[in-house]
Amino acid sequence: MCLEEIPTTFSQSVPSTELYDFVDLNFARRLETAETLTPAHIRALQRFAPEATSELIGGGRAVFGGRRYPSNQIVGLGLYGPVSLADLEQVEDFYHSRGVPCQIVVSPLADRSLLDLLAPRRYRISEFNSVLIKRLDPSKLIEPADGITVERVTTDTAQLWDRVISRGFAEFGPLPENLIATFATMPDSLNFLARVNGEAAGGGMGTVLREARIAALFGTATVREFRRRGVQTALINRRLWDAAQHECEYAVVSTLPGSASQRNMERRGFRLAYTKLVMVRTWPEVGPHEPDDGH
Numbered sequence: 001m002c003l004e005e006i007p008t009t010f011s012q013s014v015p016s017t018e019l020y021d022f023v024d025l026n027f028a029r030r031l032e033t034a035e036t037l038t039p040a041h042i043r044a045l046q047r048f049a050p051e052a053t054s055e056l057i058g059g060g061r062a063v064f065g066g067r068r069y070p071s072n073q074i075v076g077l078g079l080y081g082p083v084s085l086a087d088l089e090q091v092e093d094f095y096h097s098r099g100v101p102c103q104i105v106v107s108p109l110a111d112r113s114l115l116d117l118l119a120p121r122r123y124r125i126s127e128f129n130s131v132l133i134k135r136l137d138p139s140k141l142i143e144p145a146d147g148i149t150v151e152r153v154t155t156d157t158a159q160l161w162d163r164v165i166s167r168g169f170a171e172f173g174p175l176p177e178n179l180i181a182t183f184a185t186m187p188d189s190l191n192f193l194a195r196v197n198g199e200a201a202g203g204g205m206g207t208v209l210r211e212a213r214i215a216a217l218f219g220t221a222t223v224r225e226f227r228r229r230g231v232q233t234a235l236i237n238r239r240l241w242d243a244a245q246h247e248c249e250y251a252v253v254s255t256l257p258g259s260a261s262q263r264n265m266e267r268r269g270f271r272l273a274y275t276k277l278v279m280v281r282t283w284p285e286v287g288p289h290e291p292d293d294g295h
Contacts, residue, residue: 028109034216034252048182058087068176073103078110106277127278129254132270138244142237145230150238153191158184165203168221190239201226204235208246215243215251
């Protein structure tokens with residue numbers, strides 16, 4: 001039986017006016033801006049790695065942040081129409097010429113031509129990502145638990161914030177020193193430092209994407225000795241409230257499927273929009289275990 005033959009009595013129609021969060025191609029384009037570095041981000045990143053650059057290819061944005069940067073990848077490829085072999089070869093040359101693997105973030109709404117091109121070119125699945133969304137409202141800020149304070153990052157606290165986030169992520173591998181601090185005081189940032197009884201305990205990153213009306217949340221980490229005390233919740237709540245004040249319609253975050261991070265975000269009202277892939281191709285001189293692989 002084909003899908004069109006399934007009896008309509010098995011489902012109940014929902015008025016289109018109630019499909020507020022339906023993820024179509026246009027919405028996916030908005031959401032993927034959350035992982036696309038803007039020109040301002042690239043300029044900031046150049047303070048960390050002068051060779052950092054980006055290039056628009058096939059509708060996607062390819063980013064190179066230096067050989068130590070953990071997210072050298074192209075986002076948005078295939079979301080703006082078919083991908084040609086010339087497009088893909090241009091992406092591969094962008095990364096190969098810089099001595100790092102070619103990583104392509106593949107949205108499930110990308111044009112089928114992208115998968116057809118990747119199949120014969122020795123790409124492998126490096127990672128799955130859950131894209132979670134939450135519709136925002138400018139309601140009253142939820143205050144942190146007793147003893148926890150959350151403050152916006154300043155030039156005076158940028159280095160402390162960098163160290164705290166790096167410590168929080170230490171179990172997953174070291175982050176390059178001063179990488180996080182590079183983005184500390186960017187315009188439209190959602191960067192906050194959390195303290196427990198005055199002691200630096202965690203940090204969170206984010207950015208307001210005004211044109212898309214999207215707030216991207218990322219880089220949230222809590223130092224091990226301060227976990228399970230409400231630090232992450234406080235950082236999430238503050239960034240969501242701040243994003244709503246900037247008239248963002250949605251907040252978006254990407255996590256590993258089934259992870260504690262996904263569970264924490266769903267507890268705070270986020271829902272799964274879709275799952276996407278990170279596809280990677282390595283070169284003989286850049287093996288899969290080098291740090292430039294990004295994972």
